[in-house]
Amino acid sequence: MEDNEVKSKKVYLSNYGCQMNVRDSEVICGLLKDSGYKICSDEKQADVIIFNTCSVRQHAEDRVWSQIGAFKKTGTVKRKRNLRDSPQETGTVPIIGIVGCMAKNYAEKIFERSPDVDFAVGPQDIDKIPDILSRLSRNKEQSPKSGDSPLFQSKIWETDGQIRPDEIYHNNFYQDKEHAYLVISEGCSNFCSYCVVPYVRGGLRHRKVENILREAQGAIAQGITRITLLGQNVNAYQNGDIDFSGLLQRLDKIDGLKQINFFTSHPKDADPDFFKVIRDSQKLVKSLHLPLQSGSDKILKLMNRGYSAKEYLALIDSYRKIVKGGLLTSDIIVGFPGESEDDFSRTFELVNKAEFNAAYIFKYSPRPHTEALKMADDVERADKEKRHARLLELQRGISNKKNAKRR
Numbered sequence: 475m476e477d478n479e480v481k482s483k484k485v486y487l488s489n490y491g492c493q494m495n496v497r498d499s500e501v502i503c504g505l506l507k508d509s510g511y512k513i514c515s516d517e518k519q520a521d522v523i524i525f526n527t528c529s530v531r532q533h534a535e536d537r538v539w540s541q542i543g544a545f546k547k548t549g550t551v552k553r554k555r556n557l558r559d560s561p562q563e564t565g566t567v568p569i570i571g572i573v574g575c576m577a578k579n580y581a582e583k584i585f586e587r588s589p590d591v592d593f594a595v596g597p598q599d600i601d602k603i604p605d606i607l608s609r610l611s612r613n614k615e616q617s618p619k620s621g622d623s624p625l626f627q628s629k630i631w632e633t634d635g636q637i638r639p640d641e642i643y644h645n646n647f648y649q650d651k652e653h654a655y656l657v658i659s660e661g662c663s664n665f666c667s668y669c670v671v672p673y674v675r676g677g678l679r680h681r682k683v684e685n686i687l688r689e690a691q692g693a694i695a696q697g698i699t700r701i702t703l704l705g706q707n708v709n710a711y712q713n714g715d716i717d718f719s720g721l722l723q724r725l726d727k728i729d730g731l732k733q734i735n736f737f738t739s740h741p742k743d744a745d746p747d748f749f750k751v752i753r754d755s756q757k758l759v760k761s762l763h764l765p766l767q768s769g770s771d772k773i774l775k776l777m778n779r780g781y782s783a784k785e786y787l788a789l790i791d792s793y794r795k796i797v798k799g800g801l802l803t804s805d806i807i808v809g810f811p812g813e814s815e816d817d818f819s820r821t822f823e824l825v826n827k828a829e830f831n832a833a834y835i836f837k838y839s840p841r842p843h844t845e846a847l848k849m850a851d852d853v854e855r856a857d858k859e860k861r862h863a864r865l866l867e868l869q870r871g872i873s874n875k876k877n878a879k880r881r
């Protein structure tokens with residue numbers, strides 16, 4: 475496509491999932507802007523609609539399908555069949571893409587579920603999006619999808635990439651004027667038995683220290699003063715002989731950077747030394763997100779978490795002693811396969827004791843590829859709901875009490 479043709483194209487991007495996806499969406503917008511596209515906030519005006527998706531729970535995927543359905547109802551997304559019937563409508567039908575974790579999870583099966591989707595791009599292939607769009611636009615202009623062509627003929631999917639070129643992080647597109655997310659590691663190799671992330675994001679890869687520092691400096695030159703370091707397990711960061719603490723020491727020294735946060739940590743890689751790093755860093759926010767997942771040793775083992783309830787309690791005790799007044803938040807899953815009332819009451823008791831400032835509580839959702847998928851999803855839906863509601867209520871009370879104290 476000629477550059478001036480691209481320039482008139484508008485892209486609407488809808489984001490789902492974790493902070494990693496928020497950052498990926500910025501990266502995609504940055505790449506597209508560099509290729510001449512305009513980012514727009516009204517899907518009705520868009521020539522290209524991109525869904526950056528999440529597969530962590532069924533609910534996350536359902537939201538994307540229902541959004542596509544809703545766009546269809548409002549006429550934003552038209553059935554491609556219309557296009558075959560009346561090819562003169564080419565210009566009015568936007569190109570639609572599903573990118574991110576769902577694209578990796580389903581690859582070309584996406585098009586069977588929704589023939590309206592034109593392309594699917596996995597998280598490790600997002601650098602290819604500008605090229606894919608220009609290929610799709612060319613195809614559209616030369617030969618509108620012909621009625622007798624098989625479904626896949628006009629589709630593009632790129633989902634097998636292994637690594638991202640580091641350059642994609644340096645285009646300096648940030649949604650916020652003062653705050654930026656900064657990826658320090660990609661993927662995850664922990665294989666918690668319920669979790670799809672290692673399958674959709676690949677194994678753990680650490681970015682190079684010099685690249686992280688260069689990105690931070692670029693962001694700060696644009697006026698950013700606060701940074702949140704991102705990784706599925708940031709405290710396991712290692713690049714050569716530089717670990718998370720070494721990385722923080724280097725970030726601490728950057729002029730103009732006022733505050734650093736980080737997300738997420740894994741209990742099996744957290745220890746008192748790590749807490750001392752949090753205590754001693756000048757710029758780190760004194761806050762730790764340390765997902766518990768369950769308070770039952772039996773369930774923790776089935777989840778492949780690598781710690782016991784007792785070890786978890788000892789860990790947070792140590793955190794609170796070292797990082798005085800530090801905030802503590804967590805994630806918990808209820809209704810994991812085999813979770814009995816007794817297992818749940820152990821979680822309930824631990825949450826009661828732990829006194830998190832906040833906790834996200836999720837109902838177990840069986841995911842493709844995972845080990846837990848082989849176990850029977852045997853906790854009745856009604857029990858999952860009940861346990862979810864009981865924990866939410868407990869945590870709400872604790873959060874209120876803690877917040878009142880902090881005021």
Ligand code: SAH
Pocket residue numbers: 530531668669670671705706707738739740765767805806807836837838839840841
């Ligand atoms: N890497 C991070 C978080 C990944 S996903 C970590 O390990 O903490 C965020 C949260 O979603 C997880 O902590 C877990 O509580 C929840 N989660 C992941 N898979 C799930 C599933 N299959 N069903 C329900 N909740 C799930």
Ligand code: SF4
Pocket residue numbers: 662663664665666669670671672706707740
């Ligand atoms: Fe998933 Fe576990 Fe990795 Fe977190 S640590 S992303 S829960 S496999």
Ligand code: F3S
Pocket residue numbers: 490491492493494495527528529530574575670671674675
């Ligand atoms: Fe979802 Fe992918 Fe993040 S599955 S939680 S968007 S890593």
